[in-house]
Amino acid sequence: MRLLIPLLFTTTLTHALAAPAYDPHQAEYYLREEIPLPPGEVMELGSIALMPDQKVAVTTRRGDLWICSGAYEKDLSKVTWKRFAQGLHEPLGMSFKDGTFTLTQRPEVTRIRDSDGDGLADTFETLNNSWGSSADYHEYAFGSVPDKNGDIWVALCLTGSAAAKSDWRGWCMRITPKGEIIPTCSGLRSPGGIGFNSVGDTFYTDNQGLWNGSSSLKWLKPGSFQGNPTGNKYHTLANLPAPPEPADPSRVLAERLKHPEFIPPAVVLPHGQVGHSPTGIACDMSGGKFGPWTNQLYLGEQTYSQVQRVFLEQVNGLYQGAVFLMLDAFEAGLIPIVLDQKDGTLFTGGSNRGWASRGTKPFTFERVRWTGKTPFEILTMSANSDGFTLKFTEPVDPATAGNPANYAMKAWTYILQHTYGSPEVDQATPQITKATVSPDKTSVRLTITGLVRGHVHHLDSSKITSAAGQPLWHPDAWYTLNEIPK
Amino acid sequence: MSYRHLLAFFSLLAPALAQDGGQLYTLTCSACHGADGKGAANGTFPPLALSPYLAGEPDRAIKIVLHGLNGPVNVLGKTYNLEMPPQGAAMQDENIAAVLTYVRSAWGNTAGPVTADQVKKIRAATSSRSEHWTAPELLKLHPIQEIKPLTNLLSFTYTGNWTAAPDFAKLKPAAAEEEPTGRIALPKIKAPKGKDVSPPASGNLGMVWEGTLTLPTTGDYEFLFGADDGGSILLDGKLITQITGAGPLKGREKQVIIPASAGPHKFRAEYYDLLGLKALQIAWRQKSQKEWNFLTEETKSAAKVWPPIILKPTERPIIYRNFIEKTSPRAIGVGFPGEVNLAYSVDNLAPELIWTGAFIDAGHHWTDRGIGNEPPAGLKVVKLTTAPALDKAAKFRGYKLDPAGNPSFSVQFGELSLLDGYTTSTSSLIRSLKVSGKSSGSTVLTLVDGVAVTATGPDTFDVGGLVTLTAKSTKILDGKLVLPLVPGTTTEIRYLWK
Numbered sequence: 001m002r003l004l005i006p007l008l009f010t011t012t013l014t015h016a017l018a019a020p021a022y023d024p025h026q027a028e029y030y031l032r033e034e035i036p037l038p039p040g041e042v043m044e045l046g047s048i049a050l051m052p053d054q055k056v057a058v059t060t061r062r063g064d065l066w067i068c069s070g071a072y073e074k075d076l077s078k079v080t081w082k083r084f085a086q087g088l089h090e091p092l093g094m095s096f097k098d099g100t101f102t103l104t105q106r107p108e109v110t111r112i113r114d115s116d117g118d119g120l121a122d123t124f125e126t127l128n129n130s131w132g133s134s135a136d137y138h139e140y141a142f143g144s145v146p147d148k149n150g151d152i153w154v155a156l157c158l159t160g161s162a163a164a165k166s167d168w169r170g171w172c173m174r175i176t177p178k179g180e181i182i183p184t185c186s187g188l189r190s191p192g193g194i195g196f197n198s199v200g201d202t203f204y205t206d207n208q209g210l211w212n213g214s215s216s217l218k219w220l221k222p223g224s225f226q227g228n229p230t231g232n233k234y235h236t237l238a239n240l241p242a243p244p245e246p247a248d249p250s251r252v253l254a255e256r257l258k259h260p261e262f263i264p265p266a267v268v269l270p271h272g273q274v275g276h277s278p279t280g281i282a283c284d285m286s287g288g289k290f291g292p293w294t295n296q297l298y299l300g301e302q303t304y305s306q307v308q309r310v311f312l313e314q315v316n317g318l319y320q321g322a323v324f325l326m327l328d329a330f331e332a333g334l335i336p337i338v339l340d341q342k343d344g345t346l347f348t349g350g351s352n353r354g355w356a357s358r359g360t361k362p363f364t365f366e367r368v369r370w371t372g373k374t375p376f377e378i379l380t381m382s383a384n385s386d387g388f389t390l391k392f393t394e395p396v397d398p399a400t401a402g403n404p405a406n407y408a409m410k411a412w413t414y415i416l417q418h419t420y421g422s423p424e425v426d427q428a429t430p431q432i433t434k435a436t437v438s439p440d441k442t443s444v445r446l447t448i449t450g451l452v453r454g455h456v457h458h459l460d461s462s463k464i465t466s467a468a469g470q471p472l473w474h475p476d477a478w479y480t481l482n483e484i485p486k
Numbered sequence: 487m488s489y490r491h492l493l494a495f496f497s498l499l500a501p502a503l504a505q506d507g508g509q510l511y512t513l514t515c516s517a518c519h520g521a522d523g524k525g526a527a528n529g530t531f532p533p534l535a536l537s538p539y540l541a542g543e544p545d546r547a548i549k550i551v552l553h554g555l556n557g558p559v560n561v562l563g564k565t566y567n568l569e570m571p572p573q574g575a576a577m578q579d580e581n582i583a584a585v586l587t588y589v590r591s592a593w594g595n596t597a598g599p600v601t602a603d604q605v606k607k608i609r610a611a612t613s614s615r616s617e618h619w620t621a622p623e624l625l626k627l628h629p630i631q632e633i634k635p636l637t638n639l640l641s642f643t644y645t646g647n648w649t650a651a652p653d654f655a656k657l658k659p660a661a662a663e664e665e666p667t668g669r670i671a672l673p674k675i676k677a678p679k680g681k682d683v684s685p686p687a688s689g690n691l692g693m694v695w696e697g698t699l700t701l702p703t704t705g706d707y708e709f710l711f712g713a714d715d716g717g718s719i720l721l722d723g724k725l726i727t728q729i730t731g732a733g734p735l736k737g738r739e740k741q742v743i744i745p746a747s748a749g750p751h752k753f754r755a756e757y758y759d760l761l762g763l764k765a766l767q768i769a770w771r772q773k774s775q776k777e778w779n780f781l782t783e784e785t786k787s788a789a790k791v792w793p794p795i796i797l798k799p800t801e802r803p804i805i806y807r808n809f810i811e812k813t814s815p816r817a818i819g820v821g822f823p824g825e826v827n828l829a830y831s832v833d834n835l836a837p838e839l840i841w842t843g844a845f846i847d848a849g850h851h852w853t854d855r856g857i858g859n860e861p862p863a864g865l866k867v868v869k870l871t872t873a874p875a876l877d878k879a880a881k882f883r884g885y886k887l888d889p890a891g892n893p894s895f896s897v898q899f900g901e902l903s904l905l906d907g908y909t910t911s912t913s914s915l916i917r918s919l920k921v922s923g924k925s926s927g928s929t930v931l932t933l934v935d936g937v938a939v940t941a942t943g944p945d946t947f948d949v950g951g952l953v954t955l956t957a958k959s960t961k962i963l964d965g966k967l968v969l970p971l972v973p974g975t976t977t978e979i980r981y982l983w984k
Contacts, residue, residue, distance in 0.1 A: 087818070105807070106807075107807075107816045110884065118889065120887075122887045123884070123886050124884045124885050129832065135859060137855050208571075272514060304517070353854065355518075356530065357527070360527060360528070417575060419572070419574065420554065420575050421573070421576030
């Protein structure tokens with residue numbers, strides 16, 4: 001017995017060191033686990049695809065495609081890995097169907113399969129490679145999984161993220177199953193991921209920089225312009241109308257009112273408050289297997305090694321909504337994130353080569369599962385003509401949640417300009433005059449004077465509690481109010 | 487109005503006026519430079535702690551924050567090749583001043599505070615700038631006090647006529663000099679005082695340098711030595727590496743690893759020239775560090791700034807898709823067992839480069855952001871073609887690997903299909919061109935273009951003096967070697983290195 005106490009102490013200490021828990025509550029709600037990687041291999045993940053029989057495929061920035069078995073098992077020490085292909089050019093987007101991988105590599109969309117059944121890829125069919133490549137390291141190509149028509153959406157980063165030195169840089173293209181290419185949207189800067197929402201509309205994350213005051217989640221409405229005119233000149237390659245040339249400096253709202261094809265960011269991710277570098281997109285259509293966030297989006301975050309949560313709604317034909325912080329302390333900068341909709345497992349992977357991250361490992365592959373315990377959170381935040389309605393994951397305490405003084409709101413926007421990023425500008429302080437708790441106590445209607453069209457509205461709800469007396473796990477919400485409902 | 491209200495009033499006017507430099511640092515800078523200023527990810531990113539870039543007048547640092555920094559930058563003996571995004575548009579003068587004041591006084595840095603006015607002035611003076619800064623550009627404007635690579639450095643010059651490495655112990659120097667720069671340099675023909683000694687026009691030059699090399703820690707050190715023609719490096723009187731005979735610097739460099747203790751060491755370098763060009767390079771680094779510390783003026787060397795990762799095929803060919811020098815951006819490198827390699831250009835539908843020896847050094851693209859093209863790692867590189875080998879309307883369809891991993895590239899041109907396959911045997915690459923479908927008119931495939939090709943026998947050609955190409959049915963057209971593509975045929979082409 002004399003030995004036991006020091007031993008126990010040592011164990012606890014080791015655990016504390018092993019898991020740098022920024023958020024002491026996360027483990028109550030979500031279990032984050034590292035999936036062991038093949039020993040000795042450098043697994044800087046760029047994409048993840050789910051396969052039948054609970055296999056998971058990943059690609060690495062070095063160009064390998066590996067298949068993992070056992071990634072769903074309780075005991076992760078038994079996972080096995082098999083390398084299926086090598087020599088790919090930095091793939092950033094992958095799906096698997098009917099024995100074939102469809103991969104977005106830097107220079108092309110490729111179908112890959114093993115035709116002789118020896119467990120190694122032998123057929124690499126180039127579906128389309130007709131966008132430009134100038135041998136610039138920054139000309140990344142992020143590809144989606146197939147949409148409902150089978151098309152792959154490819155978001156093409158600018159050259160060095162500031163110029164357009166090869167064809168279609170700064171555009172989003174669709175590659176059809178027949179291999180045709182369709183120029184779909186202009187005005188992109190530096191994408192970090194691409195995916196769909198619950199009704200199949202396409203979104204991508206774009207990173208702070210030239211013409212992006214802050215990073216954001218953007219809606220790739222076909223025919224739209226996303227705000228950065230650097231790649232505009234390529235419209236002539238397909239006889240398309242010239243995309244808009246926004247005034248510089250200006251504001252997104254002013255320019256998109258002048259140019260209806262300019263679709264504003266659906267949700268701005270305020271730089272420094274909600275990460276630095278958004279990446280992969282996963283939509284929760286698991287029907288509650290990952291918590292109550294049905295139809296919401298999860299966004300990977302490279303610099304902060306996090307996952308954020310986004311609620312979207314449509315107002316006057318535009319997407320807008322709120323972002324909330326969610327999962328923290330991943331081991332490296334996240335790039336791909338994929339949710340298994342049947343099982344509710346979120347797979348994340350990443351790397352911090354070339355771009356630093358809070359997670360200190362050079363690369364990682366992880367899974368996150370909901371423990372079944374729901375945190376007290378703002379489930380949704382939707383806009384009204386005179387404020388916002390907050391829905392909560394459990395009943396609120398009417399005394400705290402019904403007091404408008406327990407909420408604080410600030411609003412601001414960013415300069416739309418050709419230079420790198422923007423400070424927060426045009427600050428406003430909307431006044432919360434009333435907080436009305438619903439009869440079932442699961443929602444609160446905030447009546448607000450001074451909402452500002454086009455602004456990010458930050459709501460701080462840290463003073464309210466649940467009926468059980470708990471504070472919110474994440475009390476901050478950032479709502480991008482493109483349109484104020486009538 | 488109370489003080490508190492006044493503050494609230496002002497913060498309404500300019501709410502972004504957060505002047506806590508430490509907080510701003512955490513928000514904006516620490517992701518890359520690290521909470522401890524040592525560079526995030528174990529120093530993958532440049533440190534700010536003790537960085538000479540922050541010391542002295544703040545102009546250099548203000549400029550970097552305003553407009554960013556791109557390309558290689560050496561900080562405290564290590565080169566980083568990343569991009570610092572410009573913050574000038576996102577941060578106001580007050581914020582930049584606050585964060586710079588913080589970093590210039592944190593982690594052992596001892597530089598003075600920075601005012602918003604200083605930032606404002608530099609912002610105005612550089613307002614027309616739209617590009618990032620590069621380190622050489624900034625250092626020209628705001629030099630950093632360089633730490634001498636060697637201290638107490640003396641040089642001895644010898645002249646004479648020799649046909650092999652001279653024994654310096656038996657020679658008398660023609661000149662002895664102090665070298666206050668601390669850097670080893672071959673004479674740009676400096677005349678000692680009062681004498682008009684030009685380098686021997688027909689004779690040979692020999693040089694010896696002696697000085698003190700101070701090493702930072704105890705551990706293993708790697709030395710790089712290159713000379714045209716030869717010489718030796720001695721540490722504490724012990725020979726550590728030597729180049730004998732005559733020849734160019736490139737390709738004859740020596741790299742050795744030796745253990746050494748922290749602190750000062752006696753350093754001696756001997757150099758001799760026998761004929762032709764004169765060149766000398768000497769550098770050291772701590773083992774497993776990327777960066778070489780050059781002791782010589784000449785630093786453009788085959789020495790690489792990234793740790794080499796030479797891809798070596800064992801049983802199966804290795805594919806490497808990345809940016810390969812002297813071919814197009816869409817290149818597929820293939821390294822076969824037996825040290826035969828090719829780079830197929832998907833843009834030009836041709837094996838544009840073929841070479842023997844080592845395949846490729848992936849360390850370049852697999853370190854940091856992987857900026858730039860990488861040349862083949864091997865020898866006898868032949869650039870077979872420089873332009874599209876087929877009509878521009880021809881399309882790349884992909885490739886297949888046979889069970890042994892040998893690739894066949896697939897090309898479609900109208901109704902004509904081409905399967906362009908590769909295998910190897912000793913010192914040769916064997917290409918098989920299988921043509922099927924229908925040909926509209928005469929279609930030719932360029933095999934050699936841009937390098938000298940001469941017929942040396944029936945169906946045999948010399949290519950650039952390096953390779954013998956054997957193929958039937960080819961012809962030379964305007965200095966190019968071409969193959970007419972006839973549906974239903976398969977043509978074998980052999981490339982044999984001489």
